[in-house]
Amino acid sequence: MSTEKQYPMTAAGKQKLADELEFLKTVKRKEVVERIKIARSFGDLSENSEYDSAKEDQAFVEGRISTLESMIRNAVIIEEDEQNNDIVSLGKTVSFIEIPDGDEETYTIVGSAEADPMEGLISNDSPIAKSLIGRSVGDQVKVLTPGGEMDVKIVSIK
16 A cells, blocks of 8 residues: 655645635636537547647646645645744744855745745755754754855744
């Protein structure tokens, strides 16, 4: 018996996935079915690019629905520990400065299912998060990234 992958995430992250799932099931799925009906009315399906496109969209939507259902079913909610802001862990927001130039960056460490680096949410599997998890304020850490190595100093954990 194989066990399904677990997806650590915040309660807000799980809700975001649930909202996307609801949209796909109630709105997007109906739109794609309607596009398929219209494309069928154009006649010969073997040379109907509208039909092919709609069927591809349908496959994508159904695949995403399946993925989201699995992620939600196997979600492990990260409990936000308000008491312990001494150690970097999943669900924490950490600020650090790059050494020596001092640019400060702030990220929240989340599960891969809700990671969005452009919004400051980095996966616990990312090189930065892996380097920071388990560390404390004031620690200097070497972070190996695809762009090279950088030294950082943790300035706050929330």
